Amino acid sequence: MTLTSMPVENGVNVDALLGARTAFADSPEIARFQWRSSVTWVNGTHSRSDVESFYGFAEEQHHHRSFSLDADHPLQFAAQDNGPTPVEYVLVGLGACLTAGIAAVAQQRQIQLRSVKATLAADMDLHGILGADPEVRNGFSGVSVSYHIDADATPEEIRAVVAQSQKRSAVFDILTNPTDVAVTVV
Structure with missing residues (x-):
């Protein structure tokens, strides 16, 4: 009887992560990142945060699309609960x-x-x-x-x-x- 095992697939490219760790060791400057967001007041306690770009791998980087996230407080705090x-x-x-x-x-x-x-x-x-x-x-x-x-x-x-x-x-x-x-x- 021959046993075959199914490959594990959790959707994570471990080889790429380990490769990045090796690259960072060889060139430490590319491991220095800056994460960013901009936040704009909308009204009351409601604000909108936008995330578009970051710095890493020794140059400016951009997400494949912009992300907008609303934050607010609940109605119980006399706010509008917009996020x-x-x-x-x-x-x-x-x-x-x-x-x-x-x-x-x-x-x-x-x-x-x-x-x-x-x-x-x-x-x-x-x-x-x-x-x-x-x-x-x-x-x-x-x-x-x-x-x-x-x-x-x-x-x-x-x-x-x-x-x-x-x-x-x-x-x-x-x-x-x-x-x-x-x-x-x-």
Whole structure:
């Protein structure tokens, strides 16, 4: 009896990613990226963010199309609810980054994914952002991420994939380590 195995296909080109890592080692300057967005106030608490270009690989780059994202606050905050809140976008970014990492790590480890779903929640006390209590921080007091993953792997292998994704996640790093942010008016 001959056993044949189906190739693992999670939609991630691991060879290209590993090739980029090698290229970055040979030419470190091409690894320096600048991500950008422009945000325009629409009305009330509603704004629109546009993402079109970035700098990387030692030159200007453009997405294959422009992306526009609306942000607002819900009706319960006397707003118009024209989009997710900015803090919800932070959760979207974290979940998307971790999930992309899971797909990449699983592909590299030859683990076939059937489904991946993350549920994220963040706790926040609005006394801080509203200035009602100076002892309460403006941002999240905690974030939880829970994954349900169906894959051709043991639970230990799945936990190892998630741990590696977390270790390499840019958004996880941004949220868990201080980042210098400069705000100016021109």
